[in-house]
Structure formats: structure tokens, C-alpha cells
Amino acid sequence: MSTTIESTPRDKAGLELDLHSLMTAIDRSQAMIEFDLEGNILRANTNFLDCVGYRLDEVQGRHHRMFCTPEHASSVEYATFWEKLGKGAFDEGQYKRVGKNGREIWLQATYNPVFDEQGNPFKVVKFATDVTAQRKSNAEYEGKVAAIDRSQGIIEFDLNGRVLNANENFLKVLGYRLDEIQGQHHRMFCEDEYLNSPAYRAFWAKLERGEYDSGEYKRIGKNGRELWISATYNPIFDPDGRPYKVVKFANDVTESRIRQAESAGKVTAIERSQAVIEFDLTGKVLHANRNFLAVFGYDLDEIVGEHHRMFCSEEFVSSLQYRELWEKLGRGEYDANEYKRKRKDGKEIWIQATYNPIFDAQGKPYKIVKFALDVTVAKETSVEDQGKVNAIDRAQAVIEFDMAGNIITANANFLKALGYGLLEIKGKHHRIFCEEEYVRGTEYREFWHGLGQGEFYSGRFMRVSKYGQKIWIQATYSPIFDHDGLPFKVVKFATDITRQVEMEQAIEAKTRAMGESVKALMNAISYVAQSTETATDLARMTREQASSGSQTLVKASDAMGMIAKSAEGIQDIIQVISEIASQTNMLAFNAAIEAARAGEQGRGFAVVADEVRALAHRTQTSTQEIEKMIGDILTGTAQATKAMSESCDQADGTLTIAHEAGAALTLIAKAINEINEMNLMIATASEQQAQVARSVDGNLMSIRDLSIQSATGANQTAAASSELSVLAADMNKLVARFSL
Template sequence: MEKVDVANAISGDASDRQTLLAIDQAFAMIEFDTAGTILRANTRFLDLMGYTAEELIGQHHSLLCERQYANSASYRTLWESLAKGDEQQGEFCRRCKDGRQVWLQASYNPVKDDDGATLRVVKIAMDVTQQRLEALAAAGKLAAIENAQAMVEFDLSGRITAANDLFRAMKGFEPGQECNFTHRDLCDPAFVKTDEYAKFWDRLVKGEAISGTFKRRSLSGADVWIQASYAAILDLTGKPRRIVQFAHDITEQRRRDAESEGKVRAIERAQAVIEFDLQGNVLDANANFLDLMGYHIEEIRGRHHRIFCDVSAIQGEEYRNFWENLGRGEFETGEFKRLRKDGREVWIQASYNPIMDTSGKPVKIVKFASDVTEEKLRSNEFSAKVDAIGRSLATIEFDLDGKVITANDNFLRTIGYSLREIVGQHHSMFCSPDYIRSSDYRDFWMKLNAGQFHSGRFHRVGKYDRDIWIQATYNPIFDLTGNPVRIVKYAFDITEQVQMETAITERAHEMNLLSTQLCKSITEITGSTDQALSLSLQTRVNAEQGETTLGSAIESIELIQKSATSISEIVRIISEIAGQTNLLAFNAEIEAARAGEHGVGFSVVAGEVRKLAERSSAAARDISRLIDQSNAQVGEGTNRSRMARNAFSEIVSSVQQTNAAIEAITRLAANQAQLTENVVGQISRLSATTNIAA
């Protein structure tokens, strides 16, 4: 706003008053006393601020200011300066009655008396809120551009005249150093020598704007890629007076783009790629895709994606939704079953990627795919094996803190809980209190968290404190970086086996004791059989001697029997002689009787002879009887001796058999002792093995 001498106009002549009237009509004007109290305000000021004269007159100037500013030292300084007669000019922010902020281009003009003392202050103002906002917007935009882009100015010869910090950082300049260089110094020397560069700069000098991607060089000589706009700054006559360049350093982006292009080319080489329009019609496909599906490009271009699908897959709502989602720009990925030209099934790992235009609308679909048929078959086989394991084994999963994630029915039946009862609970619920408090249990989970596999036989506690024994493996599951993420446990119930092993151990202990006793008994039997064998040998010797003695006795008895027979024959002869003598004596007596007295003596002798003969006969008969009895007894003795000799023979034979039997018993006892020792050893080892297994 052009400066107006308001003080002179107010105190001057009629011409000056006309000037003041013109000012009053053209500008917002308000008067204050030296303390800042409002004395009057013109219509323009009242309309600008939204007040009536009655609402303002008598109020202090601070009513029109922000409270923070009105309480500040700078505000007090303003009025102190005005009271001293110092004029104040500038742009000021004030607040309207409705709270809006307005910016005023204003001058505070002290009105003085003839002595130079300040009487009042007249403020002349113009609303510059819109210009202020526009200037702030322009300044903000310029600041934003300078903060976001590298900016450099050149004179028409190409010498750098100014640059911001981003430009210096991009090129490697120290502050002020850039003014020693020209645009040519920022370009490849070979490019500077070309007609292309001469034409480029000539276009700029003529005022033409140029934008694009440019390869430039830093102070160190390194290549720098920029996305830049060159524009001429014109003078008041419309002629270019300097060139300004706004640029983004896209070196990294260019590198990424080159890398991305390389990756895309690598993907093209490594993967099957096909493009579709939004309706699913084939636009193009690479050789990998054509080889995978068995087609030529002419056979599929313009045809719908459904030619690669099973009939059942394209008839459902899911297939229609699939293409509708892609048409809306939604990404789809997964494993898909597709059909080759020859009808064979292939499985692909594929992503369907909507390609957007600059407005973010999808324009086509690009599909990247890899043949995973073999992997799918192996995966199905693996899944079948895992399912088989799940059906045959008790399976449970834990997180690394030991909390249950899930478990299969086999595990739940084994342990006796429902899934709802154990999910989120700690593994320790299945263990005995003593084991939970042990260092072994702490080490057990530390090793699992370190990714170490663990297997063995474990004692666990089921529902209602039921003792359970399991043969189990704890298997850490790793993520792609090799870090464990959870623990899977496979187990089977061996409680009955452990109970049987316990019973076997107890029985083995008992058998061990019995076997020890048996060994002791066998040792005693062996000692007894050795003694019996010795006695048997002695008995055999005695029996053989008895048999020999009996043989001699029988021979003597047989001799006695023969002698007795001879004596019996003699006695018989004596008996016959006695009989004949008796007969002769009898006849003699008869003859003596006939002889009378002459035969008395002979008769006596004959009687005596007769008596002697009778006694001899009686004695002979007694001897004969005794000899007969003796013969009978000798015969019986002979028979008994023969029987005794036979018995002794049998005894000798029996003793020989007994001896052989005892020797056999001794050998068997020795073998039995060895076998018993082996059995005791086997039982001990079985018991030890069972204890180790437990």
C-alpha cells in the first residue's frame, strides 16, 4: 500500500481534507487515543471486522487482536512506540467479531500537535487476507518443492547461479561451491559434445520447457539419474533471463527399475507367464506357459481362460466370482489344477495379478505360474502319510512356551481329556509334580526351544491322576529361517507294556532268587552224588567180594553135602550091619535057648549084642535122620547161598547201573548248574534291560 501522510491531511487545509475523504472512502480507517482506546472507525473498517460503531468505540485495540499477541511484550512495545510518535507499518493479523482471522496491510500514523506531542493514532488498512493466503500458498508450494526436489538456477550461458541443499547433496557440492560450475560440468563429456546437447540448451534459451529422465554426473563423476523439469524464468518483457531446474534423484529408482526389469525377465525365463483381458480372454503367453500346457500361441490367443480348466470347475459360482474379483483389481494366488491340451492334469502355483493404469483401474491380468505337479503329488503322499500317522498315533501340538495348540482324537483318548479342556493349557498338566519341579523338565523345554529333537519313554499323568506310559517323539517345527515355531509330539500308549515289564521284572527277581536257591541245591546234589558215587563204588567192591565169598561158601557147602552123602551111605551100611547083627543076635538067642544051660552065656552075650545092635541101628537111624536134615538144610543153605550169590550178582549189576546213573546224574547236575547259572544271568540281564527301558 502506498504511503499516505495522514497526519498532515488531518491537520491540513481543505485540499488535504479532500485527500482524507478519499482515503476514508478507499481504505478501512480507525482512530485511537495514545492508550489504544478506539475513538472512531469508518464504514469500511466496521464492515471488514463485522462490528458496529457502538460495539467498538470505547473498546481497546486489543479487542481486535489475538489474546496471546495482546498479552505479549511486542504488543506493549507497539503502543509505546506509537505514543512516542513513531509510525508503524506492515502486515498484521487481526480477529473479526465472528472469530475469523484477517490480514491487514496497515499503517499506524500518530497525529501530533504543534509541539510535536502525539494526540491520537490513525490506522489506515487494506484487507490483504486473500493475497496473504495466496502468497502463503505460493510460498508453501515453493518451500514444498524446494524441500522435495533438487532446485538449481542457471544463467543463459549455463552457469549455476543458485541451488538448494537437495541439489548440493545430490551432486556432492559444499554450500556455495556449485556457483563455480556450469550445466555442462554436470553432464557426460561425450554428451556435451553432441548436437543433441546443443539443441537441448538452445530450446531452453528460447523459453521452451523440457522435462524427462536425464543421465547426469555428480561432482565425484558418478552417474546420477534425475527426473527433471527445465523451465525459463522470464523478465517483464517476456524474455528468458535464467533457467531453473527442478529434479528428483531417481538413481536408486532407476537401479530398482533395472533390477525389476531384470527380475521380470528372470521371471519370464523361469516361470510360465500368460496375460488376460479383464474378461479372461488370452492376450499373450510366454514359451514356458505354452510348453507347460502343450499349446501354440495361435491356439489360445483370444480364447477364454476356461479352456485350461476342468468342466466342473468353471460351472460354479466360485469361478465367476474369481474373474469378477480380478476385474475389480483383487489379487488372487494359490495352487490350481489345470488341464493341458492333451487332457493331462497339471498343478500350478500361480498368482493372478491385476495391472493398473495411472488412475488405478485394472486394465489386464498377468498370471505367473510354476509347475508344481510333482511337488503336489509328493505333498499329497506326504499328507496321506501324516494323516496315517495321525490315525495311528497320538498327536499333539504345543507352542514354544509349552501351551497346547491342538491334539487329535488318539491323544485325547489316551490322556482322557477333551480338546476344550487342554487347549491353551501348559504341557505340565500331563506331568507329575516332582518332574515339573525338576531341572530335567526345565532342560527338556529349553532343548526343544533350541530346536533339538527329543524321543524316549515318558511317564505322564492322565485325567483323574491316571498313570500313563508313552513312547513319544517331540519334533520342533521350523519356519523358513530355521527358527522353531512350534512342537509336534507323536506318541503311542505303552502303559500295558510297561505294566507287563514291571510284572516281568518282579517275576524275574523272584526267579532270580529261586534260581539262586536251585543252583545251591544243585551244588548240594552234586556233592551228594559225588558221595553216593563213592559209596556206590565201595558197595560194588563189597558186593563183588561178597559174591566171591558166597561162591567159596557154596563150594564148601557142596563139599559138606557130598561128605554128608558119603556119611549117610556109611551110616546106611552100619545100619544094615546093625540089623544083620541084631538078626544074628536074635538067632543066637534062639540057639542059646535051644542049648539050654549051655547057651545061657551065649544068650547073654547075644542079648547084649542085640541091644548094642539095636542101639547102633537107632544111632544109625538118628545119624541118618540128622544127615538127612543136614542135607536138607545144606541143600536149603546151598539154594539160599546160590540165591544170595545171584542177589549179590544182581547187586553188583545194580550197583554198576547205580554207579552209571550217579555218574550221569553228576554230569547232568553239572550241566544243570551251568544252565542254571546261564538262566540266572539271562534273568538278571532281562531285569536290568526292563529297568533301563522303564
């Protein structure tokens, strides 16, 4: 059985009143506009007009597309939209529309077809709310969320700790795929020791209560990889204020954590190896480590609160330099140097230190940390070494080259010796000091190649000054090596020995001239010996002829003539020997002068020169005696010749004279032996002269650089002495031939 409730006129009136009241309420609260089924505007309320910025007369009769962008109005989607509404279909959503003057607005709206009594749609009523501000707020929020999602690792958990979701950044940091962790518990990222601790249980209890947590956490990635994350655990609340999940935002700070650990390790290492002290900006001591206290001999309680000046001399504390140091540090400026300081016991020490301002979060310095090393021993050694270097620099010529041979610098002694200014040679090659022929040679290339290999060179070198003068130097070329053992420059220490070399050359020339004189004397003596031997033979023949009788007197007379001629020849040779002795005397005199110029180094040579001069004098005396004997021979032979021509009866007298001539020749032979002995003494004196020359050379060679003696000059002197020895031996052989 059905029941029909019929509406009374009174009921209809009440329903109409309710509908009117409802429409009035909607009209007051919402934007409302009506369209025909084609989309043309029939009516709009004040709320809608205010929303789009139009008056009613500006929109009435126009099409809905006036509120859309041209692109949307011409799209298939828009045509379908109105086709759907024309068929009576409902539509709702958030719509982007365009107000007056092109202003973009967003509407939360419903498009409602209205039907007639036959159920056919005849118009569309749109109810809308302006959500532009909300849309912008949501867009900003979504942008922020997207930015966080791009920049941070994000993972979501339920309140039990099970993984709900995670973004790509988080998965990348931990090394997992989403399907490998979704539904798994947070404990999969933690160490076993931490999982079993009360701290871990308290951590999740805190999050369940809706409490926030943040910090740096040690976590375990896939395959057991250890990492550190800086994270916040953020409970998310429902509308009733109850937490229902936890969102974690995280950044991988493993590298920075490692750097922090490394920095902490470095600080610890510095703390162990260096003296460290802290000051406030006024210079008062805040703290000091054990190393610092050990270096300065204090206990910590003796220096905390005291001023830095307690470590300095009174003179330095009262200086402008000291005030400027602390003003500089107060401005946040760094200072580093070697500083002279004072221990508790008053002993002076040197420290290599840095004063380092420490800055607060605003970039303002608030304290000074000083790192220091005790370099007292090294400083004293350095001062000593520097003194030695300065002494070398004052005493010797010093020049530095790079490995290519280009000049880096040179001291005043070197510049004075070669006649240059520093700017004239700096950057130029070593070859400017050498002769062109030497520079083009193989020896010069090998010289610099050897230096490039780190080889050391020492010796005598001939160089050319700015003005083309030949300069002799005793020098060492010393490669300097870097920390890797590779040569990076060459330092040359040199002494100008030009005067000594010239003196050696002069002595050598005098010695050579004396040798030539001795050689000439030996040749003359050899000739005298030969002539004497001939005269002796003639005398013997004369005696034989005289004893044979008068028949040989004529031959004896002829022989006496030949003896006279030989005696005259011997007299000429004696004259030559006399001249040679005179020249030897002159050479010895000149040598004495040179020895006097050489001073102490030539004293030994002067003695030898005096002996040579004495021997030359004795040679002259002997030759004068021989000359007198030859004169007697000439007189005797003349008388013998005269006697033989007068009478044969005087044969016995002639024989006697012949015997006298033989005796005279015997005396001549004896005199020649004496000359031989004198020449032997000359040879011995020459050997002594060589020894003196070696002594002079040795004295000259003692002027050398501080590190190496040169062997070159000694070798040359040895060679010269060897030559003199050979000459003396040859002279001895010649003298041995003078036996009658």
C-alpha cells in the first residue's frame, strides 16, 4: 500500500520561503553566475563581479570565454566542457580564470545545470569561491617541498618506525632501492650496538610522543657502508593534534665529518708536537699546553691571567714594535716570525711561532692562539753558519748560476775582480767570462753538463774580465741540491790568483833560461874535452917523435904548430865558457831580484840564486886559470918550434918542452874535471831551485777556497820538476863524458 502525501498551499509557500532563504544565503557567501546552455552570461551576483572585477553590464550577454585565456578558449577541452554542460552533466574543480585587465585568478567552482519540469537543462548556474591566495600559498608550499625533495634526503616512517616512503636522494645516500626498504624497520640503518641500547628505545618513544629530534647520526648503508647524516626527525600531526607519522629530512655529512675528524686529529697532533698558548685580545694568558710550559719552564697556574710581556725583554715590551704587534692582533691580523723570548730562569730562547686570531660567528676576533717551536739550537747554528757565510762572502768572490748557466747574483768581490756591475751580468750566461774558443769547445759543454748532473768541479780557471784582461782564479763550482736531491743552482767560490800565476810563470821562464845556459855550458865543456883529448894525443906523439931522434924534429915542429892552433882553439872555447859564466851570473842576479819581489815565498829561491852566482864566479876564475895555462902552452910551443928550427942539437930541449906541454895538458884536464864538478853542483843547484819552485807553488796553492785544494797547479809544478830532474840527469851523463 502506498501513501501519497499531498502538498498543501501552505506547505508550498513554506518550501518557497526556504528556497529563497537558501539562495539568499548562497548569494551572500559565494560568487554566483548563470549561463544559458551556449555559455552566454545571463546574470552574476555582486560576489562574482567583485571577484572578476567587472560590472554586470560589462559581462551580461557575453560568452563565458571572456574569463578564459585565448589558448584555453580555443581548445578542444573547452568545447567538450560546454558540450558536457549542455547535456546536463555536472562539473566541479579548481579553474584558472582571467579577470579584468588580464588578472589571473583561481576559482573553486561547481557548474550546475538547471532542469525544467520536463527534465531538460535550460541554464547553468556556477557557484564559485576565490581560492587565488590559497592556490599561491599551496604553490609556494609545494615549491618548498619540491626544493627540499631535490636538495635533501627524505624518508617517512609510521610511529612504529617502519618505512612508508623515501625519495631518491635518501635512497642514493644509503645505496638502496625503495622496494628494498619499504615496510622495513628503521633499525636496518643502525649498528647492532646502538639498536640494543636504551638510547635507541628512548629515541622512538620520544618521536611517538610527537617530540622533535635533530643531530648528526651515524648510520649504516647498504653493504655495511658507514656514513654520517645531519638529520631532523619531524612528527606529523593529524587535525586532532595527534602524531601519525614521522618525516625525516637528512643531509649526507660523511665527508665533512671526516674533515672534522681530520682537523681534530691535526689539532691534536699540533697539540702534541708544538707549544700552544692562548691569549685574550689584550694579551692575557688564557691557557697553555704542556709543551709550552716545558719550553718556558713555568707551571700553568703561574701564567694564567698574566700578560704576554712576562715572556719578553723589558726593552722589547717598551718598544713601539711590541705595541703594534698587539694592535695588529687585535684587528684580527695574523703574525708569524722568529721571536726572541725569555724563560722563567731568565735564559734567552728563540721560537718559530704564529699568532692566529680566532673569530666568532660575527667574524670578530675574540682570542689569539699561538703555535710555537723552540728553535734556539737551530737559531744559534744558523747564526754561526751565517757568520761563516759572511766571512766567505768578505774573503772570496762568490757568484750563483741556475742550472742553465745563467747568472743569478754575485757578491762585491766577484764584481770587483771581473770589473762588472751586478746589473750588467745578472741573467746573462757564464760564457761572458770565457774566451770564445773555449766556449765553442767540447770541454765547456761537458763542464756544464757535469754540473747539471750534480758533479763538483775545483781547480784553476782562466777567465776574461769586462775589459778583456785574462784573470786567473782558484775556484770551486758547487751544485746546490733541493729536498728531492736534485741540483737547482750552482754556487762558485773563487780567489783571484792572477798575480801568483804571473809570478810562477816568471820563475818558470827564469828557470828555463838558466837551463838553457847550463846546456850551452855543457856543450862548450864537451868541446873543450874533445880538444884537450886531441892536444894530449898530439903531445904524446911529440914525445915519441922527440925520443926517436932528429929525424922527427920537423914532424915535431909541425905537431907543435898544430898544438899551438889547438891551444888557440881551446882559448876561444875558454872565452865562450867565460861569457856563459857571466850570463849565468846575470841570470842568477835577476832571479834574486824576482825572489825579493816574491817576499817570504821567494826567500828559498834567493838562497839558491846566490849559490848559482857563486858557482858562476868560480867558473870564471877557473876559465881564467885555464886561459893562463893555454898561454903558457902557446909560449912553450913557440919556443919549441924556434928551437927545432935552429938546431937539431936542441932535440933534448924540445923533448923537455914536450914533456912540459904534456904536464900542462894534464893540468888542463884536471881543470876540466873541476869544471865538471862545478857543473854537477850547478845541476844540484838547479834541482834545489826546482824544490824551491815547488815550495813557492805550494805556498801559492795554499790560497784556496774553504772547502777544496786545487790539484791542478801541483800537477803542473810536478811536471816542471820532473823535466828539471831529467835535465839534471842528462847533465850528469854529459859530465861523465869529460874524463881524460
